[in-house]
Amino acid sequence: MANIKDIAKQAGVSISTVSYALNGSPKVTAETSARILAIAKELQYTPNAAARNLKKQETKVIGVFLSDFNGAFYGELLQGMKEGLKQSGYDLVACSGKQSHRLLPQRMIDGAIVLDESFSSEELLKYADLGHKLVVLDRDLNHPNVNQVLLDNKAGARLAVEYLIELGHRKLYVVTGPKGSFDSRQRLQAVKQVLSRHPHIQYIEMEGDFTKASGALAGLQIAQHFSEPAAVFCLNDEMAIGMYEYLTTTNIRVGRDISLIGFDNIEISQYTQPRLATIDYSKQKWGWLSSEQLLKLIAGEYVEHERIYVTLIKGDSVGAALSSHFTEPF
Amino acid sequence: MANIKDIAKQAGVSISTVSYALNGSPKVTAETSARILAIAKELQYTPNAAARNLKKQETKVIGVFLSDFNGAFYGELLQGMKEGLKQSGYDLVACSGKQSHRLLPQRMIDGAIVLDESFSSEELLKYADLGHKLVVLDRDLNHPNVNQVLLDNKAGARLAVEYLIELGHRKLYVVTGPKGSFDSRQRLQAVKQVLSRHPHIQYIEMEGDFTKASGALAGLQIAQHFSEPAAVFCLNDEMAIGMYEYLTTTNIRVGRDISLIGFDNIEISQYTQPRLATIDYSKQKWGWLSSEQLLKLIAGEYVEHERIYVTLIKGDSVGAALSSHFTEPF
DNA sequence: TTGTACGCGTTATCAT
């Protein structure tokens, strides 16, 4: 593997001349430069990143820490991040697992975007204190070196619950995410806020973990005690899909007996019959904005926290509560 | 950010002593070592990867090049790779896009696993010639620095087609993947091999591109000209699911009018009603084996190409051709 | 154009 020294030898010049030529500096004559470039190509020269990183104190790589690589969910997000890095000269690498955290403190990456609940906030703060630049998508973390790009979870949950209430539903199941989840906590908080203004609503909370399986399980429990039409708000689509799939194996009809709404608008949600009502937001934009914010942080620019807005997507998985229920005596 | 020099100053020793202590060398007394370690922790010392990589000529990071981050497909694969790297001291980073190819020649990674048709074989061979270690999952590439871990595509396609033929089907649609796809080519070749032994089978080839949308489109075309029960082999599940979803909106019933089989056994496939017949293989094992092979290549060990075996998963999306068709005169 | 110091950790060599 040829290095800058080999080229210098071949060209009969000093290594600094080679470096200048390779970097397009005007300090080298066009002919010398051309000769050097030709030799570099011939020797298949590629700069050694370690040496360059060492000198420049930067790698031009940013990392994304994900809790896992599953779900069509991440695809769009990462795609958006790449979009935000286009022509910035930065590359993106995705990592998962505690092992790879070392990339940050060891400075193999110039900054990181974090979407991994299992990455503790203490650890993140430690890195931020050491000067590392971070963008977090899944927690509230205030530090000059940390920027937040968060979903407007509360607005989303409000939209969902109010939609159900408007349609006349008076019995609401909510299937939560895992205990540690920031998104789940925020969504649940908003649900409770809305419900505090509607004390007549019967509210049943069920614990899930954002997986399809936990949604199916919740569906099973609801089906077992089914007595009257009800609304179900699964705090993410994954669980809503799990419940939907379970319910199709029963007599309970989604959209008639159970009004089901999710959160995230993942790809499958538009394919269910009837279509799953859900809360939508642009994953592309989320990713794009995150990487952009990180670049600014790295550049030392001032950045304010960003918020990703959400919208309600109506779907026939949610039906109107039958008016008979209103007229029935309690 | 503290470096080894700062620690040496604090401890009143030389930097080499610090280095020895940090690396657990027996050349330093236990007390000195303990003192140094304490100071290192206090100063929150973390080695600079660039400096270490420069000296050691390795990064202990391997890269995976993917064509995109979509599809639940990659999750298990990457999970498997991580498994194969456990306790090897290596970390895994996933990349996508031509931009990030630089990580390999610039030696930011010690080797790479490639599952990206858009990464040209010429480029890969160039890197291999330069001494970089590669494992390819999506092409036939022979080079001492390249190892192949390929699916047994041909066996899978044979299983699928023979299954359909055994059930009496005499009309077969095959929906292919994109032209450049190695997997698609291999599967198609095997299909034709089997069919050459069954000249009486009516064979219709349709071009797809491995996306759900292209499967749906193929389904539309089949539905428009539907006249008699037929079998369809979509060369991946993604397309089969797309077709399945489209067909549910028509009068054509999967498993009765159209016998549908896919390839990959992705997660959704087990949830369709009726269950999608498909070809299964362990994505975990594929990933695990790939990373293991790469580690061996990097270690300079001799490795032979590996093959991932496949099995047939029967499902009610495939039904027996009605015997009436046999007794009918031609 | 060129010489050279620098970034930082590793390790062989030399001195105590």
Add this chain to the structure above:
DNA sequence: ATGATAACGCGTACAA
């Protein structure tokens, strides 16, 4: 037996 000195890996950038 301990520990210090210095060379090394490679590219960058300033001074000469």
